[in-house]
Amino acid sequence: MKTYTYTEKKDTRSGFGAGLAELGRTNPNVVALCADLIGSLKMNTFIDENPDRFFQIGIAEANMMGIAAGLTIGGKIPFTGTFANFSTGRVYDQIRQSIAYSGKNVKICASHAGLTLGEDGATHQILEDIGLMKMLPGMVVINPCDYNQTKAATIAIADYDGPVYLRFGRPSVPVFMPENEEFVIGKAIQLQEGNDVTIVATGHLVWEALEAAKTLNEEGVSADVINIHTIKPLDDEAILKSVAKTGCIVTAEEHNYLGGLGESVSRVLALNNPTPQEFVATNDTFGESGTPAQLMAKYGLNSDAIIKKAKAVIARK
Amino acid sequence: MASTQQLEDLTTQVRRDILRMVHKVNSGHPGGSLGCAEFFVALYTELLERNEGFNMDGIGEDLFFLSNGHISPVYYSVLARSGYFDVDELNTFRLINSRLQGHPTTHEGLPGIRIASGSLGQGMSVAIGAAQAKKLNDDNHLIYSLHGDGELQEGQNWEAIMYASAKKVDNLISTIDLNGQQIDGSTDTVLPMGSIKEKFEAFGWVVIEIENGNDIESILTGMNEAKSNTGQGKPVCVLLKTVMGNGIDFMMHTHAWHGKAPNDEQLAIGLAQNPVTLGDY
Numbered sequence: 177m178k179t180y181t182y183t184e185k186k187d188t189r190s191g192f193g194a195g196l197a198e199l200g201r202t203n204p205n206v207v208a209l210c211a212d213l214i215g216s217l218k219m220n221t222f223i224d225e226n227p228d229r230f231f232q233i234g235i236a237e238a239n240m241m242g243i244a245a246g247l248t249i250g251g252k253i254p255f256t257g258t259f260a261n262f263s264t265g266r267v268y269d270q271i272r273q274s275i276a277y278s279g280k281n282v283k284i285c286a287s288h289a290g291l292t293l294g295e296d297g298a299t300h301q302i303l304e305d306i307g308l309m310k311m312l313p314g315m316v317v318i319n320p321c322d323y324n325q326t327k328a329a330t331i332a333i334a335d336y337d338g339p340v341y342l343r344f345g346r347p348s349v350p351v352f353m354p355e356n357e358e359f360v361i362g363k364a365i366q367l368q369e370g371n372d373v374t375i376v377a378t379g380h381l382v383w384e385a386l387e388a389a390k391t392l393n394e395e396g397v398s399a400d401v402i403n404i405h406t407i408k409p410l411d412d413e414a415i416l417k418s419v420a421k422t423g424c425i426v427t428a429e430e431h432n433y434l435g436g437l438g439e440s441v442s443r444v445l446a447l448n449n450p451t452p453q454e455f456v457a458t459n460d461t462f463g464e465s466g467t468p469a470q471l472m473a474k475y476g477l478n479s480d481a482i483i484k485k486a487k488a489v490i491a492r493k
Numbered sequence: 494m495a496s497t498q499q500l501e502d503l504t505t506q507v508r509r510d511i512l513r514m515v516h517k518v519n520s521g522h523p524g525g526s527l528g529c530a531e532f533f534v535a536l537y538t539e540l541l542e543r544n545e546g547f548n549m550d551g552i553g554e555d556l557f558f559l560s561n562g563h564i565s566p567v568y569y570s571v572l573a574r575s576g577y578f579d580v581d582e583l584n585t586f587r588l589i590n591s592r593l594q595g596h597p598t599t600h601e602g603l604p605g606i607r608i609a610s611g612s613l614g615q616g617m618s619v620a621i622g623a624a625q626a627k628k629l630n631d632d633n634h635l636i637y638s639l640h641g642d643g644e645l646q647e648g649q650n651w652e653a654i655m656y657a658s659a660k661k662v663d664n665l666i667s668t669i670d671l672n673g674q675q676i677d678g679s680t681d682t683v684l685p686m687g688s689i690k691e692k693f694e695a696f697g698w699v700v701i702e703i704e705n706g707n708d709i710e711s712i713l714t715g716m717n718e719a720k721s722n723t724g725q726g727k728p729v730c731v732l733l734k735t736v737m738g739n740g741i742d743f744m745m746h747t748h749a750w751h752g753k754a755p756n757d758e759q760l761a762i763g764l765a766q767n768p769v770t771l772g773d774y
Contacts, residue, residue: 207629231625231660239618239652246558246622249607250630251550254622269612270649274619278599278609 177393178368180386182352188344188380189287191323193218195330196255196285200226203253203334209244210257211237216346217257217287237262241270241282248280253334256282260289260343261302264309275339276312283333284309285342289319290430291458291475292347292380292468301463307435309341310408316340316361317408319429319437321382323351325405328359336361343379345430347468350383353403364411370398373486374418374425378404378437381428381456381477388482399486407437412444419445424452424489428482430472433457452492454485495538500709502770503574504534508740509773510570510583512763515754518587521595524750525641526567528672528707528735532639533571535712540720542634547577547604555634556623558608560616561641561670562596563752569593573774577605580774614647616640617667621657624665635723638667643675646684651696657728658697666719668731671706674748693730706733707740741766 199206200222208222209231223230231247233240237258244254256263263286264271275282286305293301310317318333318340320326326344333340357365367382368389377385382403389399400418404411419425425445427438438455445451458475472478495503507530515521536557537543544554559568566586573580578592585591592601596611608619620638627634644650657665669689677683686692693700699722703715712733719729737751738744741763744755755763 228629233656234652234659236652236656238615238649239621239656242615242618242649242653243622243625243656245608246619246624247626249550249556249619249623250552250626250632252626252629270615270618273609273612274615280608 180352180367182350184351185348186323186351187346187348188320188323188326189216189346190218191320191326192285192287192330192342192344193221195327197221197225198331199334200229205251205253206255206334207231207247207252208255208257209233209240211235211240211262213258216259217285219257237267238270241267242274244282245274245278245280248282254282255285257285257287259300260286260305261300264305265302268308272312276315279314280339281337283340283342285330287344288346289343290345290380291463291471291477292345292430294346294468294471295465297465298462303432303458303463304435305343306407306429306431306437310440314338315408316406317343318361318406319343319379320405321379321403322349322353324353324355324357325359328357329405332359332361345380349380352383362406362409362411364414365403365405366414367403368399368401370400371421372397372399373490374400374402374422375428375482375486376402376404376415376425376437376441377428378407380430384479385428385482387479388486391479391483392486397486397490404437407440410440410444412448415441415444416448419449419451423493426454426456426482426485426489428456430477431457432460434460452489454489456481456485497709500534500538503538504530504709505767506769506771507534507567507570507574508767509764509769511566512741512755512760513773514566514569514583514586516760519754520587521566521754522563522752523566523754524674524737524744524748525561525564525670525672527739527741527744528737529564529567529639529670530740531707531709532668532712532733532735533567535709535716536637537571537575539713540716541637549607551607552630552632553634556607556636558616558620558623558636558638559597560610560638561613561644562610565593565595565597568597572605574771578603583774613641613644614649617650617653620665620667621653621662624662627664635720636665638665640667640669642669642671642673642686642689643680643683645669645686645689654693654696654698661726662728663724663726665728666723666731667728668733671732671734672737674737674751676748676751678748690732697727698730699727700730700732702732704734706735
């Protein structure tokens with residue numbers, strides 16, 4: 177079993193900020209837009225270094241999405257920045273018509289996704305955004321797991337021609353992915369090899385999956401752990417290869433089980449290799465105020481929850 | 494520059510195209526399309542500095558965005574007659590597998606279209622983005638956009654209107670089709686909007702009024718005045734007073750033909766009022 181360690185915890189939004197700053201230095205067509213949340217999105221370095229390529233829109237997210245669509249006409253690559261809730265649900269029709277249907281090369285960069293936004297509560301804790309975005313034809317949906325992967329994903333999406341939803345978060349989480357690992361859109365990353373159960377996780381749940389695998393291993397259960405940073409297009413092959421070996425699967429995400437990663441995995445399995453599956457996800461509910469750790473425990477989104485679901489799904493084989 | 498007679502002939506032919514397109518599929522939006530026929534003819538014939546062919550990025554040319562996408566018949570007719578695609582393709586309007594969708598889209602690759610529109614209120618934001626891209630590219634060409642007056646009830650417009658003046662987007666000319674009609678009746682009965690002129694001025698725009706928006710000479714005079722006001726730190730709004738259904742007597746001055754096609758008899762009457770000029774598609 178591989179050992180994963182970390183020396184520091186960092187927020188994934190800072191990985192976005194670092195990736196955007198690097199793009200500012202390397203890609204003259206990259207422009208950034210923000211709806212009054214520069215500090216929260218960690219966009220300061222890009223703005224300081226490229227003031228002419230930054231557009232402060234004010235608190236007007238619908239206008240931001242339209243302006244981003246317009247900026248692509250003339251060859252710009254716009255990165256929009258606001259909270260995940262205001263990046264998706266608030267502006268769904270603007271994204272649908274002006275960006276997705278129009279095939280515009282806009283990168284919708286969404287911070288503070290999920291419960292780990294914490295104390296601000298349910299108005300800001302969107303748990304439906306993956307579903308909203310993955311349903312849009314042509315939209316790529318990416319949810320990286322740590323600082324390094326978020327930075328790499330931010331840089332990688334600039335080279336992809338088409339609309340992308342990039343989802344990341346607020347809390348500091350372990351930095352465990354290699355610093356210079358290439359990010360390939362749609363290519364899952366195998367983190368642990370195991371034979372008893374497959375654990376497929378995205379975003380903040382990837383570290384929890386590794387912790388769960390460690391505990392399961394101590395109890396004699398070997399888990400195959402896969403980091404699915406790209407929910408659409410989904411790496412069907414990696415999932416099918418793993419379940420062919422393990423015969424059961426747990427999906428883990430900071431999102432409603434309706435519309436999330438788990439349902440996308442279910443479809444792949446139903447079409448190719450029907451397999452027992454358990455879901456670590458919120459159970460069709462809104463969130464509430466609390467610390468990130470309290471919320472993840474209360475709503476069953478941590479390593480303990482993954483261990484329980486792993487044992488449950490193994491029993492169903 | 495085309496003669497007034499040439500522009501009027503083209504307008505008459507565009508009216509015929511609009512009627513025939515919506516009649517064939519018994520659907521579509523003739524009222525607003527007819528009201529804006531002169532504007533589109535003036536825009537594509539005399540106002541826009543256009544490059545040969547079509548390139549999505551539109552570097553080195555003026556660009557136009559239609560926000561009230563339901564008036565696609567006039568847009569398609571004028572695009573075809575301006576050389577973006579063959580006029581025969583107007584036969585496919587709203588049919589299965591057509592590039593001429595009910596509302597304009599880039600999705601089917603129709604030359605001349607740079608954004609999908611139809612869900613209202615989004616076009617001004619897109620036009621602003623394109624205008625800001627022009628500035629980043631040191632491209633001195635202009636962005637034109639067209640919006641319905643009823644469409645201004647969508648809140649996103651006011652985000653865009655506030656932004657454009659605050660950020661000095663002065664390479665943008667947004668025209669409002671003031672026909673005073675929307676689906677459920679007149680704008681004054683559905684949702685009175687007060688003085689649109691005063692609202693735009695209060696938001697920091699230069700406002701140019703065209704009293705007779707169905708007269709090509711008046712349109713050219715007003716639009717050239719709008720052009721001369723660009724580049725001076727403020728976005729420019731043109732209030733184009735038009736008559737919905739213009740050119741077909743029984744369709745004029747009513748919202749009834751917003752989204753309704755003429756029957757065979759009505760088509761014949763409308764076409765008789767607008768005899769063939771350049772030739773039907």
